[in-house]
Amino acid sequence: MNATPSPPAPLPSAGEGNESLIELRDVTKTYGQGTAEFQALRGVNLRIEPGEFVAVMGPSGSGKSTAMNILGCLDNPTSGAYVFRGLHVEQLSRNQRALLRRYYLGFVFQGFNLLARTTALENVELPLVYRGEPRVARHARAREALDAVGLRQWEKHTPAELSGGQQQRVAIARAIVTSPTILLADEPTGNLDTQRSHEIMDLLVALNRDRGITVLMVTHEPDMARYAKRIIHFLDGRVSSDHRNGEKP
Template structure:
């Protein structure tokens, strides 16, 4: 069998020192296979954000091991972690994080600009990414001209445009109403199912977590439960 996409072994993360030290993660063991869809849940202060920052190479563990496709991530320097983010990871945030005066296509092209892709290639890939999230014809609209759901679709297209192995979604429906939330979750589930993109999502909404194959619950920096479901709502609907 091939090695999982992600293997965390005894991962800890502490902030501060001495008596004032705060243990955000207290020995997390977690494996995520290629093509999985995992929801991370837990109360405020449970360690969800610290875990996502480590998985997204935005932070490093205080202790333990993080392997991504067999690569020891904790041993990488800042530039090497940035390179891994640029080529293997995509990020979707609750607040969309789009540039206000920039078109949808230009927003999606940003990761390619940082990667040094030629202009024509950037245009081609950005248009294809927008089409993949149902936004063909909206390339030249600014965020102010888009609904919240459309803005999140642009953000997802931006995350997908580099062809990542792992999509990290932090409360992706937190700023959306119920109908738009379901649209975004159907989109993420479809990308996972049809393109095989591994999705790791932090959410506090149980109905959104139900779209995942697996629900991992954190409490006080430890994994309290790790439950794999028989089928997600999207999968049941496709049967």
């Protein structure tokens, strides 16, 4: 895996005169065909600037998960454009999108998604393995990331030996170990109790504030959304509201 392609940085600037980190232009997403056709997104326009902390809310089926998959370069829109730092993601191949994820994105999932029977340290190291980072540097960076989430002394433990909150911290450490541009969190507190949830949110806020990582978080808990600087609501495949936290929607 050392034959990894070099990072696609610096990304070409589209020279369109905008400084947005992310821009969705009239994005639609359709699943199925014919009568089974389902329009998950019906023309979404969105701009996200560097350093933002955005909470994405909305009922199930509103299209927020689909939008997150597209923003996370896991899926391509049916029509419209997804511009990431001037790069048209919708025109990229599967492998090119994988490289974008590798070098610019970090993921945190509701179900933690750690590798079972694998220590916390090895889990955190995983993205660095795909980056072809040498072993020693990998260990150092992974320990640093575990330190940042307060789990330095748990590095030898496997997920089964950790609590839910600790597992999610390991997952966050894995997401930030590469110093990503954007951290995408899909219901990061969905499986946690209130106290753990607030701890995780504090951690995300700190990462956003201290490291300048742009955070995109899907949640349906208003309590958690309150930590974000900006809240976007989805409804029926469209953005129904988009406002700064504290402002009236």
